[in-house]
Amino acid sequence: MTVDLEALYIDLHSHPELSFQETRTAGIAAAHLRELGLEVHEGVGVTGVIGVLRNGEGATVWLRADMDALPVTEQTGLGYASTATGVDPDGNTVGVMHACGHDMHVTAMIGAVERLIAERAQWGGTVVVVIQPAEEYGAGARAMLDDGVLDRFPRPDVVLGQHVTPLPAGTIGVRPGPQMSASDGIQVVLHGRGGHGSRPHSTIDPIVMAAATIMRLQTVVSREVDPRELAVVTVGSIHAGTKNNIIPADATLQLSLRYPDEQQRAKVMSRVERVIRAEAMASGAEREPDISTLHTLPATINDVDATGRVVAAFRAAFGEQAVVDPGLFTGSEDVSWFARDAGAPLVFWFWGGVDPQAYADAVANDSIDRDIPTNHSPYFAPVIHPTIEVGVTAMATAARAFLG
Numbered sequence: 566m567t568v569d570l571e572a573l574y575i576d577l578h579s580h581p582e583l584s585f586q587e588t589r590t591a592g593i594a595a596a597h598l599r600e601l602g603l604e605v606h607e608g609v610g611v612t613g614v615i616g617v618l619r620n621g622e623g624a625t626v627w628l629r630a631d632m633d634a635l636p637v638t639e640q641t642g643l644g645y646a647s648t649a650t651g652v653d654p655d656g657n658t659v660g661v662m663h664a665c666g667h668d669m670h671v672t673a674m675i676g677a678v679e680r681l682i683a684e685r686a687q688w689g690g691t692v693v694v695v696i697q698p699a700e701e702y703g704a705g706a707r708a709m710l711d712d713g714v715l716d717r718f719p720r721p722d723v724v725l726g727q728h729v730t731p732l733p734a735g736t737i738g739v740r741p742g743p744q745m746s747a748s749d750g751i752q753v754v755l756h757g758r759g760g761h762g763s764r765p766h767s768t769i770d771p772i773v774m775a776a777a778t779i780m781r782l783q784t785v786v787s788r789e790v791d792p793r794e795l796a797v798v799t800v801g802s803i804h805a806g807t808k809n810n811i812i813p814a815d816a817t818l819q820l821s822l823r824y825p826d827e828q829q830r831a832k833v834m835s836r837v838e839r840v841i842r843a844e845a846m847a848s849g850a851e852r853e854p855d856i857s858t859l860h861t862l863p864a865t866i867n868d869v870d871a872t873g874r875v876v877a878a879f880r881a882a883f884g885e886q887a888v889v890d891p892g893l894f895t896g897s898e899d900v901s902w903f904a905r906d907a908g909a910p911l912v913f914w915f916w917g918g919v920d921p922q923a924y925a926d927a928v929a930n931d932s933i934d935r936d937i938p939t940n941h942s943p944y945f946a947p948v949i950h951p952t953i954e955v956g957v958t959a960m961a962t963a964a965r966a967f968l969g
Contacts, residue, residue, distance in 0.1 A: 568597060570676045570953050575645045577668035578946070581634030581661045583651045584699035585708075587612045590632045590671065594696045597675045601682055603694065606717075610709030615718055616694035618678065623690025624967045627721035627909075628960060629900055630667070630674040631700035637662040640943040665940045666729035666918065669947050671696060673727070673956030680961040681968075688968040691719050695903070703750065703860035706902040715907055723871055724904040724911045725963050727956065730891075731937050731945075732917030733924040734952050737879050737959060738891030739914035741872040743864055746795065746823040747830055748897035750859030753778075753818040753841055756852035762810035771816035772805050774848040778818065779803070781844055785836045796833050797823040797895050823895050825864060862897040868910030871967075875912045878966040882958060891915055896940070912963065916955050918947025 573593075582590055591607060595614045598605045603616035638660025639647045651661040663669075678694060695714075699705030732738055755778065757771030779800050790796045798820065805816035822837065824830045838856060845854050879888045894915075904911035917924075919937055927936040938944035 568675055568679055570672050570957070571949055573597070573675060574668060574672040574949060574953060577671060578663050579645045579647055581647050581649055581663045581668070583636065583653065583661055584633040584702045584705065585611045586651060587632050587698050591696065591698070594632065594671055594675065598678065598694060601678055603678070609714055610698060610705060610712045612698040613705065613709045614696035615714065616678070616696075617718060618681065618692040618694070620685050620691065621689040623688070623969050624722040625691040625693060625719045626964050626967050627693045627695055627724045627903060628674060628677065628964055629695040629697055629724065629726040629903065630670040631697045631705065632667050632671050633699050633701050633705070634661050634667065635664045635701055635941060636660065637664040637941065637943050639664070641946045643946055662943065664942060664945050665701065666945070666947055667700070669729045669918065669952060669956060670727070672953055673960055676953065676957035677960035677964065680957060681964060684965070688965055690968040692964060692968070693718055693721065700899055703748075703862045703897070703899045706899040710902060710906050721903070721907050721909045723967050724900070724907065724909055725875075725960070726900045726913045727959055728898070728913070728915050729918040729947050729952060729956065730915040731919050731939050732891070732915060733919055733921040734917045734948055735883070735887055735921065735955055736917035737883060737888045737914060737955075738916070739867070739872060739876060739879070739888065739912070740890045740892070741867050741869040743825050743893050744867050744913055745865035745894045745896055745898050746797070746825055747827070747864040748821060748823045748862045749830070749834065751820040751822060751837070752857050752859055753820065754855040755816045755818070755845060756850055756854065757812070757814055757816070757848070758851065759814035760812050762812055765812060768812045769849050769851065770812050771814065772812070774844060774850065775803055775805060775816040775818060777848065778841055778844040781840045782820075782837060785833060785840065789836050790833070794829060795825045795893065795895065796829055797821070798833065798837060819859070823897060825893060862899050863901045863905065865898045865901050865911070865913050867912050871910040871912050874966045875914070875963045878962050879959065882962045883955075914959065914963075916952070916959050918952040920948050
């Protein structure tokens with residue numbers, strides 16, 4: 566069979582599903598893998614899919630694609646734009662969009678498997694296809710591991726993964742060593758004392774406390790981290806109050822912290838916690854803030870030897886100029902858990918999805934940040950071609966580098 570990859574991508578883009586709710590997407594991926602002749606298992610780690618392709622003696626190569634979408638209302642204006650809604654973990658109805666390209670990841674994976682099957686006379690080994698849920702929560706890989714994926718299926722000799730990103734289409738970005746940052750999601754509940762908006766002196770206002778905390782947190786990176794080192798402290802969510810004339814009792818903040826290694830993580834975490842507790846004390850809070858971890862993701866670190874092998878294969882397939890070192894990305898991923906738990910090398914790379922002329926124009930106009938939508942933007946949508954073709958070739962080429 567020949568899969569219509571453009572139609573598959575448009576269908577997945579038009580029907581996004583939130584993390585751990587990807588039942589339709591998983592069913593479509595599983596059906597294609599079955600039609601291609603793989604041994605398929607569904608419901609691994611809630612909604613994950615595993616496909617196994619055995620082709621004689623050789624290495625076991627895991628190929629991973631994530632499939633969940635984001636609580637973002639699409640604004641691309643495309644004819645196949647998502648109009649879907651979903652219910653988030655807090656019970657809110659939200660717009661849902663493939664704003665991070667996971668629809669492209671699944672599409673490229675199906676195409677790569679089809680390519681490997683067509684070329685199976687030229688290689689030997691076992692391919693394990695991992696269609697992972699809930700990457701956006703940083704929880705899908707761990708859910709699959711907790712469901713026994715390493716024990717139930719052939720263990721990997723290498724783990725491979727890729728991510729579409731706002732580089733020019735046709736470009737591959739990969740580097741040995743640290744490729745993406747470690748991160749923690751932190752929730753902070755600041756406790757005040759509620760009361761009437763007309764009598765602020767009788768309250769301990771958690772909104773003012775939250776505002777002071779947010780501003781002071783901006784100094785952690787700007788004043789306490791060496792400018793030559795990487796760290797990010799972002800307050801992405803603040804919730805407090807229900808009415809203009811009621812001072813609430815509590816305010817809740819959610820933070821995203823990012824760093825290249827464990828040493829920097831320890832420094833930033835301790836300083837963030839110090840600021841939070843000090844601002845609560847300065848506000849006269851009668852209770853200590855509650856600080857909890859929403860998720861923890863390790864740094865994505867590419868194995869040096871395995872990455873060298875993949876880079877050589879990419880250069881042969883795409884040409885020297887197409888393969889670049891993109892630098893360390895401050896975004897984070899949970900793909901590392903598979904390799905770390907298995908004790909296997911990891912190679913994770915990026916491939917471009919932006920029209921090359923549009924990218925070149927933005928570079929010339931010094932307007933990349935304004936004119937080139939990034940992952941998680943409501944305007945993010947890779948050009949379909951040649952993004953699909955490059956993603957298919959990249960995944961199949963990397964796999965063949967280990968399959969003999």
